[in-house]
Amino acid sequence: MFPLRTLLFFVLSCSVQRALGGEIINGKEVPPKSLQYMVSVQNNGKHFCGGFLIRKDIVLTAAHCDIKTKTNVTVVLGTNDLRKIDERTMRYNVKKCKHADYKEPLNGSDIMMLKLSRPSKIKPIKLPIKLPNKKIKKNTTCLVAGWGKIKSQGPKVSKLYEVDVATIDRRKCQLEWAKVKKTLPANIICAGGYKTKKGACQGDSGGPLVCNKMAVGIVSFNLDNNCDYPNVPNVYTDIIKFLPWINYPKRKCNID
Template identity: 80%
Template sequence: MFRLHTLLFIVLACSVQKALGGEIIEGKEVPPNSLQFMASVQNNGKHFCGGFLIKKDIVLTAAHCFIEKRSNLTVVLGTHDLSNINERTMRYNVKKCEHADFNNTSLASDITMLKLSRPSKIKPIKLPNKKMKIKKNTTCLVAGWGKIKSQGRKVAKLREVDVATIDRRTCQREWAKAKKDYVLPANIICAGGYGTKKGACQGDSGGPLVCNKMAVGIVSFNLRGNCLYPNVPNIYTDISKFVAWIDYPKKRCQI
């Protein structure tokens, strides 16, 4: 669902690069053939971040997933089980389009598009419009592959967990308690990790926060890779603030 002005940012940014593997905390395995829009973003055939299909040939994910250089980037769609991949039909080559305002220290504008080498037959998930605001305490879903606890083992089958959204004032207050003078980036949503044992972890980075059957957020970061919740709220990129960029990428990227 995952990384960050000071030493805090440096520590978190480093944690981002190390925490690869897709962690859902206190979640459950999804039924086969569900959440078909979920994408596994892979390097040399190995999962390192999540993503999700938003158009027939576009997957959305987190920009921080590519702080570390990736040499052989592909996306897998159409399976909840990464140990059961049809290479011919499920794997796609991609071209990457990172948001120009992405800051790899603060993780502001933590969003990237991946253009698939061919259209997918899978139904994309809907996105919010630019005016949409998610109310606090909205129950949402986050999903990802990999570990089921901090420093735990990786799993191949997709897992999901319900999390509640948290208002920005509370979110900022809790982060400022944890790290003095810390200010959250703009254009984010807070959900899970606070007041509950449920949440995402860095390895879920790039995956969607799904509310009311729409992908409203992208897993961005938590505090120093600590997934022993309750802790401070998890942070997601607010997709509604980037709708114009998603719709008109050719003005900014050649994909």
């Protein structure tokens, strides 16, 4: 038999893995032509992850979106409604660059770049320019957006939704996750899901956490496939921690 600690870790790890993603809970539909930097990452023409344009030919998303069963991966850029896609102008082939330290979301480094097959004419979202040792202040009101379910266990949607969430103190976030016997990695931001009925959940991993009109985080995970908030905080990859890797991809990836 497994030791109790080993069994508990296995159960909780599986719970978090099932909960990867970011459907928008208690949000609102994004107006047409808004948040144009948002990207739908697709397999065989079907949405499975979110992402966002950071340079004319580079998209950021979550590393756990690099699923081996997803073979024909493309991205769609320039529409809020996935039923309205101009295949000639909105769909791009990609090259993937996953962070070398990534193993699973619970270990951090849940970040990946996608190199577009051609430059986009859409304006990218800005990234922070602060040094990697800087932090986003707690209780900062931010925005998270994505395609996916708009309620727990509900159907997915074709239109882009957004919701405002507040960042949560890192130490408070860790204390809440410690109640379910999990230790969070250092390179994350917590926002939403805790003391609120708003947040991200399944369906749109890789979407951005936008604070002060900058993408500061990437939707990474929540707990136990449960979007009936409040519960423990949602977890995002902290982009500030990865600025050197983002700015100098040639050191790690062959995507140019």
